Amino acid sequence: MASEALIRVAGLRKTFGNHRVLDGVDLDVHAGEAVAVLGANGAGKTTLLKILATLVRPTRGIATVAGHDCAKDAELVRRQIGLVAHSSYVYEDLTAAENLTFWATLAGLRPTAADRAGALATVELDRAADARVRTFSAGMKRRLSLARFVLARPRVLLLDEPFTGLDQRAKKWLEEHLASFKAGGGAILMTTHSFGRELAVADRIAILAGGAIALDTARGALSADDVHRLYTLHAEDAP
Amino acid sequence: MVWKDLLVERRSKETLNALFFFGLLLLFVFQFALGPDRERLAGTLPGLLWLGFILSGLLGLGRTFVVERENDCWEGLLLAPGDKSAIYVGKLAGNLLLMLVIETILLVLFGFFFNLDLTNVLPALAVVIALGTVALAAVGTLFAAMTAQVRARELLFPVLLLPVEAPVLLATVKATEAVLVGEPLGSVAHWLKLLAAADVVYVAVGVLTFDFVMEG
Numbered sequence: 001m002a003s004e005a006l007i008r009v010a011g012l013r014k015t016f017g018n019h020r021v022l023d024g025v026d027l028d029v030h031a032g033e034a035v036a037v038l039g040a041n042g043a044g045k046t047t048l049l050k051i052l053a054t055l056v057r058p059t060r061g062i063a064t065v066a067g068h069d070c071a072k073d074a075e076l077v078r079r080q081i082g083l084v085a086h087s088s089y090v091y092e093d094l095t096a097a098e099n100l101t102f103w104a105t106l107a108g109l110r111p112t113a114a115d116r117a118g119a120l121a122t123v124e125l126d127r128a129a130d131a132r133v134r135t136f137s138a139g140m141k142r143r144l145s146l147a148r149f150v151l152a153r154p155r156v157l158l159l160d161e162p163f164t165g166l167d168q169r170a171k172k173w174l175e176e177h178l179a180s181f182k183a184g185g186g187a188i189l190m191t192t193h194s195f196g197r198e199l200a201v202a203d204r205i206a207i208l209a210g211g212a213i214a215l216d217t218a219r220g221a222l223s224a225d226d227v228h229r230l231y232t233l234h235a236e237d238a239p
Numbered sequence: 240m241v242w243k244d245l246l247v248e249r250r251s252k253e254t255l256n257a258l259f260f261f262g263l264l265l266l267f268v269f270q271f272a273l274g275p276d277r278e279r280l281a282g283t284l285p286g287l288l289w290l291g292f293i294l295s296g297l298l299g300l301g302r303t304f305v306v307e308r309e310n311d312c313w314e315g316l317l318l319a320p321g322d323k324s325a326i327y328v329g330k331l332a333g334n335l336l337l338m339l340v341i342e343t344i345l346l347v348l349f350g351f352f353f354n355l356d357l358t359n360v361l362p363a364l365a366v367v368i369a370l371g372t373v374a375l376a377a378v379g380t381l382f383a384a385m386t387a388q389v390r391a392r393e394l395l396f397p398v399l400l401l402p403v404e405a406p407v408l409l410a411t412v413k414a415t416e417a418v419l420v421g422e423p424l425g426s427v428a429h430w431l432k433l434l435a436a437a438d439v440v441y442v443a444v445g446v447l448t449f450d451f452v453m454e455g
Contacts, residue, residue, distance in 0.1 A: 053318060054318070055314060055317065055318070074454075075320060078318055078319070078320040079320045081318075083318060085311070085314070087310050087311030087314065088310050089310055089311060089312050089314065089315030090310050090312070091243065091247060091306065091309065091310070091312060092309055092310070093246070093247045093250045093251050093306075094243065094246060094247065098243075098246065102242075102243045103315065103319070106240075106316070106319040106321070107319055107320060107321070108320065108321055132250075141310070
């Protein structure tokens with residue numbers, strides 16, 4: 001691919017004590033591209049995302065986002081990324097609108113009421129804008145978490161099982177949003193356990209097994225069954 | 240940060256309610272222990288007052304980052320681009336406001352429980368309390384962040400905080416003692432200078448080191 005690599009991972013290793021979680025991961029994600037990382041529980045998918053999000057330091061190897069080293073230039077990396085993790089990063093005693101205002105202000109943005117309303121409408125939370133998050137379902141909290149990135153417009157999205165907890169409508173919205181994010185030149189790295197519809201947005205599939213990328217292939221015309229077969233072959237037989 | 244923390248506190252009232260009832264309980268204990276002997280009370284009042292402030296402060300300051308553990312907001316703060324010292328300043332301002340509110344309530348209750356008229360000494364007392372509270376909140380906010388992700392944080396927080404606060408406590412109790420017997424602030428200028436210096440040093444250390452504390 002000719003476009004620039006917004007995410008570059010080379011020889012990445014991460015150990016926790018004696019346990020080696022990642023051991024020589026190599027992966028590039030280019031502008032306008034989405035890569036889905038598949039792997040069994042404990043394969044290191046979340047660790048990989050956390051290293052790219054500057055939350056965890058690698059033991060060895062290189063991880064860069066938009067040319068900035070994740071370990072050395074964390075501040076510059078943070079200006080480029082949006083992370084949707086398992087946790088929603090929302091305050092239960094604030095309303096949806098207040099949560100958005102707080103996080104946007106902290107990120108140095110000055111959203112107008114119209115910007116905020118637009119972001120909430122995009123994730124279909126406009127009618128719950130003034131409701132406290134304490135009353136929200138897990139799916140609504142996740143949508144609110146995603147609304148932050150509608151406002152912030154990062155260049156790189158790091159998504160840890162982004163479709164989990166979403167209903168069909170929200171999944172469809174997320175697919176469309178990710179597709180338009182890619183079309184705008186953004187790069188997406190997401191982890192998932194699903195082999196179905198959730199992979200539709202991915203241009204490439206990478207299987208993480210034994211601490212390294214066991215398979216990195218274009219999704220192309222692969223069906224869910226094909227992906228499942230590849231996953232079984234590469235991930236479940238891994239040490 | 241201040242706006243968010245005060246809004247969350249106004250809605251949940253968790254810290255304010257806990258501190259109010261804790262302060263009330265403390266005053267009951269002091270009242271039972273000392274009885275109506277005014278002479279004995281006069282000698283112990285400055286210490287009791289600051290004991291009340293410190294214990295309430297420990298409880299309140301220790302909860303500074305509890306709200307950030309909800310839904311892993313701590314991680315969200317870490318990921319926010321920009322100078323992390325702004326988070327420290329925001330948290331410190333929120334803590335200062337909360338502590339000053341609680342200290343005002345405690346002061347009123349002290350007057351009520353021990354039948355004291357503090358009206359004449361109130362301006363001087365307010366200066367001493369404000370200077371002492373800034374130092375307490377500055378170190379407390381920093382140590383609360385340091386221990387926020389530690390399992391034994393409830394134990395570790397006072398163990399770290401109290402030794403560092405020792406000179407501040409000494410100065411505040413001595414200055415309060417003098418103010419309560421009607422001496423002018425000028426007579427305790429040396430203690431006030433020490434408190435002001437501690438405020439400047441503790442806030443500066445907090446601002447300069449908070450980034451390292453957060454990044455772990």
